[in-house]
Amino acid sequence: xxxxxxxxxxxxxxxxxxxxxxxxxxxxxxxxxxxxxxxxxxxxxxxxxxxxxxxxxxxxxxxxxxxxxxxxxxxxxxxxxxxxxxxxxxxxxxxxxxxxxxxxxxxxxxxxxxxxxxxxxxxxxxxxxxxxxxxxxxxxxxxxxxxxxxxxxxxxxxxxx
Numbered sequence: 001x002x003x004x005x006x007x008x009x010x011x012x013x014x015x016x017x018x019x020x021x022x023x024x025x026x027x028x029x030x031x032x033x034x035x036x037x038x039x040x041x042x043x044x045x046x047x048x049x050x051x052x053x054x055x056x057x058x059x060x061x062x063x064x065x066x067x068x069x070x071x072x073x074x075x076x077x078x079x080x081x082x083x084x085x086x087x088x089x090x091x092x093x094x095x096x097x098x099x100x101x102x103x104x105x106x107x108x109x110x111x112x113x114x115x116x117x118x119x120x121x122x123x124x125x126x127x128x129x130x131x132x133x134x135x136x137x138x139x140x141x142x143x144x145x146x147x148x149x150x151x152x153x154x155x156x157x158x159x160x161x
Contacts, residue, residue, distance in 0.1 A: 004041055012040040016048050026051065105147060109140045 013020045023040070026032045032048050035041035083089035090098075117136045121129035 004035070006035045006039040006041050007044075009038050009040065012044065016045070023048075102147065106144055109144055113137060113140055 007015060009020045009023060013023055016023075023032070026048070027034050031051050032044050033041070034044065080089060084091070113133070113136050117133050120132045120136075124132060
């Protein structure tokens with residue numbers, strides 16, 4: 001037996017932060033050498049470090065990084081669910097319906113301006129007619145700016161909108 005420092009499998013696993021089973025698999029795969037049955041040498045430590053540094057072996061499947069990514073995703077999902085329950089986040093279908101409703105309301109209100117303004121501008125000068133039409137447009141825009149998403153979703157649900 002040599003005077004070289006060796007480690008037991010349990011000690012080596014604790015030293016490098018993995019399981020004894022993982023070390024045994026790496027030895028079977030020829031990635032790290034054993035000093036003797038159940039013993040690991042400094043060369044084993046060096047080989048294990050080289051294994052960890054190898055991009056080809058390690059790749060994107062690093063367990064700790066993937067676990068952290070999963071934990072972040074679960075936390076994000078929980079936050080989104082809470083925000084939705086608190087009314088701070090809308091479902092995509094509701095947003096789509098609200099946007100479609102908003103554009104329909106804008107279209108209808110703008111198309112109503114000529115029939116509303118026409119009787120008012122009859123007999124007016126061009127400048128007066130322009131001001132009347134401008135006021136009708138501002139009134140329509142003011143009404144539209146006071147519309148909320150909840151107004152639009154109530155209107156889609158058959159409310160008074």
